[in-house]
Each structure stands twice: as structure tokens, then as C-alpha cells.
Amino acid sequence: MIHFSSVHFGYRKKQSLYRDLKLEVEAGHIYGLLGKNGAGKSTLLKLISGLVFPVNGKVQVMGYEPRKRQPSFLEKIFFIPEEIETPDINVTVFADDYAPFYPRFDKQLFLKLLTEFDVPLKSLKQMSYGQKKKTWIALGIAANTELLILDEPTNGLDIPSKRQFRKMMAAAMTDERCVIISxxxxxxxxxxxxxxxxxxxxSLLVNAGIDTITEKLAFVQFSNEADAAGSIYTESNLMGTSAVMLNKAQRHDSRMDIELFFNAVTENSAQMKSLFTN
Incomplete structure (x- = not known):
């Protein structure tokens, strides 16, 4: 679905953000895009969406070059940025204004998602930031595009709404659809x-499925720090020591800790990159 070939990009001529970036993203998956502040997560999403253009190299999304912004491409992609803006109109009118751009837009689904999100059918100006964010999420899901991109979608959502968001996203997935969440x-x-x-x-350090990660790595909690010797990465906590280690024993009971994995990757980037590079 998405293919980056030796992509170079920078906001300044003499300062590159991405150098020789290669990326493959497939349909039928929900990708979590992770990185430190300033690592280039939002820029990567904009390259995919055609909002910024590579200096060198080529980006292809569903067979299109995003930089050309063709209508046939734009109707297949929905991008929800971190900073949202909404006009001073009723939420149903807001949906009606967007619907013509997306041939598969489902208004009944949009209204159903608003109900599940507990968003009132009133003017967007009268809504809280969290309600506006939920309106955009409902709009993106109801557009039924092949590619849905969300940049920090849970910012502004309370705990019950985050749970509802996960439920909605899981229900919206199909083998033909791809979701990227930064x-x-x-x-x-x-x-x-x-x-x-x-x-x-x-640099892209990891592009791997959860199953692949847990086949290669084990996430283990030790009561004694000494028992974690030889681990790739460790963190102390109230329970003892959390460790990321090579899964030599094929521990099938090792549940992945995404935050621990991210810290391990950024702390040991060269080792982890080599581990997950085909």
C-alpha cells in the first residue's frame, strides 16, 4: 500500500530530517508510529499524505504519487492531524460538507459513532476540544477510505473515550484497509x-509486526535486578526490574510491553535495527 524508495527530506536545504528512507506498509494492519519529539513522525505522515514532498527519492501510496494530490488519490485517504480545526456549524452539516469528497462515506455510521462517543448533535463551536476530536475520528472512520492516518488521536480524550476509540478502530478494520496511528x-x-x-x-529503526517482535524478544519481570543480567534493556520499577531480552527460550507467555520496547529500541538503536532488518 505504501512504498518509500530512498526518500530524502528536510525543511532546510542543508539539514536533512530523513536520509535514504525505505519503507513498506501493507493493507490489513493497524500500525503504531512511535518516535521521540522531533523524530519526524508528523513529517512522515505528511509525506504519505502529499502535504510535503520528498527532496529526492520516491513515495508511492496505493500506486499514486501523493505530491500530485489527484482527486482519485485524495478520496482514498483520510488524514486527521494532531491540531484540529472545526468551523462554526452543526455537526451534521459538517459531515454533509465532507461527504461528497468520499464516495464510500456512511452517514449512518457517522451518527452511530457520535452516539457511541457521546457527542451531542449541536454546533461544533459549542463543543469541548475532546468532543471535536471525537467528531473528527468518527468522520475519518465513516469515510471508509483505504488509508486512515491519525496523528495523536487520543490527545484530549478521557479514559472511557480512549477505550471506546480502540473498540471503534478495531471494528473498522478490514483486509483492504490500513490504519497508521502516531x-x-x-x-x-x-x-x-x-x-x-x-x-x-x-532513520526507520523498526517496521515489524507484534508477532515477529515477540518471537525475537521476551519481556520479563524480575524481582531481582541481578537476574536480568545479559538483557538488551532494563528498567527498575516498584515490582523489581522489567527487562527486554532475546527470546532464546521461546517464551510464549511473554506479553509485549510497547513502552518498554520503544525505550529499548531508542537506547540500543543499532542492535535493534539489525535485529528487525530483513
């Missing part, structure tokens, strides 16, 4: 994503 709040992605992308310092 977030700092990795705990919000638990039990939702099935693949992880991690970017750092202009």
Missing part, C-alpha cells in the same frame, strides 16, 4: 495495533 501515549495502543514503526534521527 502517538506518544503508547499505552493507548495496547490491544489495538498489530504492527510497529519506530523512527529516530532520520
Amino acid at each position: 502517538t506518544h501515549q503508547v499505552r493507548d495502543l495496547d490491544h489495538l495495533i498489530d504492527s510497529i514503526l519506530i523512527v529516530d534521527e532520520g
Whole structure:
């Protein structure tokens, strides 16, 4: 669905953000895009959407070059940015204004999602930030595009709404659809994503499915720090020591800790990149 071939990009001529970036993203998956502040997560989403253009290299999304912004491409993609803007109109009129751009838009689904999100059918100006965010999420799901991109979608949502968001996203998935979610709040992605992308310092460190990660790595809690010797990465906590280690024993009971994995990757980028590079 998405193919990056030796992509170079920078906002300044002499300062590159991405260098020789190669990326493959497939349909039928929910990807979690992770990275530190300034690592280039939002820029990567904009490259996919055609909002910024590569300096060198080629980006292809569903066979299109996003930079051309063709209507036949735009109707297949829905991008919800981190910073949202909404006009001073009724929420149903808002949906009616967007519907013509998306041939598969389902208004009944949109209204159903608003009800599940507990969003009132009133003017967007009268809504809280969280209600506006939920309106955009409902709109993106109801557009039924092949590619749905969300940048920090859970910002502004309370705990029940985050749970409802995960439920909605899981229900919206099909084998033909791809969802990419960029977030700092990795705990919000638990039990939702099935693949992880991690970017750092202009490089793609990891592009792997959860199953692949847990085949290669074990996430283990030790009561004694000494028992974690030889681990790739460790963190101390109230329960003892959490560790990421090579899964030599094929521990099938090892549940992945996304936050721990991210910290391990950024702390040991060279080792982890080599581990997950085909």
C-alpha cells in the first residue's frame, strides 16, 4: 500500500530530517508510529499524505504519487492531524460538507459513532476540544477510505473515550484497509495495533509486526535486578526490574510491553535495527 524508495527530506536545504528512507506498509494492519519529539513522525505522515514532498527519492501510496494530490488519490485517504480545526456549524452539516469528497462515506455510521462517543448533535463551536476530536475520528472512520492516518488521536480524550476509540478502530478494520496511528501515549495502543514503526534521527529503526517482535524478544519481570543480567534493556520499577531480552527460550507467555520496547529500541538503536532488518 505504501512504498518509500530512498526518500530524502528536510525543511532546510542543508539539514536533512530523513536520509535514504525505505519503507513498506501493507493493507490489513493497524500500525503504531512511535518516535521521540522531533523524530519526524508528523513529517512522515505528511509525506504519505502529499502535504510535503520528498527532496529526492520516491513515495508511492496505493500506486499514486501523493505530491500530485489527484482527486482519485485524495478520496482514498483520510488524514486527521494532531491540531484540529472545526468551523462554526452543526455537526451534521459538517459531515454533509465532507461527504461528497468520499464516495464510500456512511452517514449512518457517522451518527452511530457520535452516539457511541457521546457527542451531542449541536454546533461544533459549542463543543469541548475532546468532543471535536471525537467528531473528527468518527468522520475519518465513516469515510471508509483505504488509508486512515491519525496523528495523536487520543490527545484530549478521557479514559472511557480512549477505550471506546480502540473498540471503534478495531471494528473498522478490514483486509483492504490500513490504519497508521502516531502517538506518544503508547499505552493507548495496547490491544489495538498489530504492527510497529519506530523512527529516530532520520532513520526507520523498526517496521515489524507484534508477532515477529515477540518471537525475537521476551519481556520479563524480575524481582531481582541481578537476574536480568545479559538483557538488551532494563528498567527498575516498584515490582523489581522489567527487562527486554532475546527470546532464546521461546517464551510464549511473554506479553509485549510497547513502552518498554520503544525505550529499548531508542537506547540500543543499532542492535535493534539489525535485529528487525530483513
